[in-house]
Amino acid sequence: MKKNRAKQVWMSVLMLIAILGSSLGGVTAFARVMNVEKSGSLTIHKYLNPDITPIENGGGGFEGDGTSGTKLPNGTTNTGNGETVPLPGTEFSVFGRLTEKELGQLLDSGTSYDPIDPKPLDTLKVKQFMDGKTADYKGVTNEQGQVTFGDLPINTVDLADNLYLVVETKTPTSGADGKPIVQQGSMPVLVNVPSTNPATDSSKEVNNYSYDVNLFMKNYNQLxxxxxxxxxxxxxxxxxxxxxxxxxxxxxxxxxxxxxxxxxxxxxxxxxxxxxxxxxxxxxxxxxxxxxxxxxxxxxxxxxxxxxxxxxx
Incomplete structure (x- = not known):
C-alpha cells in the first residue's frame, strides 16, 4: 500500500509539473474574463489648462489612458500639482448604460464605436439625445478637480453593453477677478466602464479590464x-x-x-x-x-x- 501511494503522489507531481509547464510557454492559455459580479467606477478629472491648444485646432493637446497615473502637460500628474491646476465647480452628466438604439442616435450614419480609437461626437446629436432625458448620474468636480461616480453595474461581458455618454453640462466661465476661466468646455465623449486596461493590454484583444476608470476631460481654447x-x-x-x-x-x-x-x-x-x-x-x-x-x-x-x-x- 505504501508503495502504491508513493507512486500516486509522484504521478500527481508529474501532472502538476506538466500543467505548470504548459502555462509558462510563450502564449498565455487563459485570458482574463470580465467579472460580471463586480461594480465599476468612473472618476472624471477636470483641469485648467489655458496654454494647451487642442488637437482639433492644430495643437498637441493631451490624452489620458484611463488610469490614475496619466501624465499631464509639463510632466505633472493627476494630483493637481504643478502648472496644470484643478478646476472645481464643473458639472458632468452621465447617461448609460447606452442601448444599441441610443448609441445609433449619437453616431453618424454608417459609423460604429471603436473603444480603441473613439471619434469625437457630433455636439448637435448629443444635444438632441439629451433633450427630455434625465442623466443617470450627475456630479460636480471638487477642489481637486475630480468627481467620482461609483457602483456602476456590470452584468455582461460585452464592452458594448457597458458604454456611457459623458457630457459637461456646466462650466465655470469666470473667476473671482471676473476674467474668463474657460472659453469652451469639454467635448462630449463615450467611455466604457469597465474599459480595457492599457497597462496589460498591449494588443487590441480584450484580455484585461480596468473597473475603476479615470477620464481626463480637456478644456478648449477657441482661437x-x-x-x-x-x-x-x-x-x-x-x-x-x-x-x-x-x-x-x-x-x-x-x-x-x-x-x-x-x-x-x-x-x-x-x-x-x-x-x-x-x-x-x-x-x-x-x-x-x-x-x-x-x-x-x-x-x-x-x-x-x-x-x-x-x-x-
Whole structure:
C-alpha cells in the first residue's frame, strides 16, 4: 500500500509539473474574463489648462489612458500639482448604460464605436439625445478637480453593453477677478466602464479590464479665426488680372453649431471685380480632405458688378 501511494503522489507531481509547464510557454492559455459580479467606477478629472491648444485646432493637446497615473502637460500628474491646476465647480452628466438604439442616435450614419480609437461626437446629436432625458448620474468636480461616480453595474461581458455618454453640462466661465476661466468646455465623449486596461493590454484583444476608470476631460481654447490674403505675384501691370486667395483659419471645431460664417473683403479702388473663384473647405482632421463649395448652392455670395470695385461678401 505504501508503495502504491508513493507512486500516486509522484504521478500527481508529474501532472502538476506538466500543467505548470504548459502555462509558462510563450502564449498565455487563459485570458482574463470580465467579472460580471463586480461594480465599476468612473472618476472624471477636470483641469485648467489655458496654454494647451487642442488637437482639433492644430495643437498637441493631451490624452489620458484611463488610469490614475496619466501624465499631464509639463510632466505633472493627476494630483493637481504643478502648472496644470484643478478646476472645481464643473458639472458632468452621465447617461448609460447606452442601448444599441441610443448609441445609433449619437453616431453618424454608417459609423460604429471603436473603444480603441473613439471619434469625437457630433455636439448637435448629443444635444438632441439629451433633450427630455434625465442623466443617470450627475456630479460636480471638487477642489481637486475630480468627481467620482461609483457602483456602476456590470452584468455582461460585452464592452458594448457597458458604454456611457459623458457630457459637461456646466462650466465655470469666470473667476473671482471676473476674467474668463474657460472659453469652451469639454467635448462630449463615450467611455466604457469597465474599459480595457492599457497597462496589460498591449494588443487590441480584450484580455484585461480596468473597473475603476479615470477620464481626463480637456478644456478648449477657441482661437479666433484670422483672414490671410495671398496674391499670385508681387507686381501687376495696369489692366492685368490680379488673382488672390483668402484663407480663413482656424475655423471652430464645432462649426456645426453655428448658423453662419460671414467673410467680407473690400476691393481697393484701383481694382475692378471680375469673378469669384472656387471656395474650398479643408477638414482639420485630415490635411488632404477637402470639400469644394458652390455659390448659390452651398453659400450665398454678394459681389460688385463686373468691372466695378466694392465689397465681396
Amino acid at each position: 479666433e479665426p484670422e483672414i490671410g490674403k495671398t496674391i499670385d505675384k508681387t507686381t501687376h501691370s495696369i489692366g492685368e488680372e490680379v488673382k488672390y486667395t483668402l484663407t480663413i483659419s482656424p475655423l471652430s471645431f464645432d462649426m456645426n453649431e453655428y448658423q453662419e460664417l460671414e467673410v467680407t473683403d473690400v476691393l481697393d479702388e484701383a481694382l475692378n471685380f471680375e469673378a469669384l473663384g472656387a471656395v474650398t473647405f479643408h477638414l482639420g482632421n485630415a490635411k488632404d480632405a477637402t470639400i469644394t463649395m458652390q455659390p448659390g448652392t452651398d453659400f450665398i455670395v454678394t459681389t460688385p458688378n463686373k468691372g466695378e470695385n466694392g465689397t465681396i461678401k
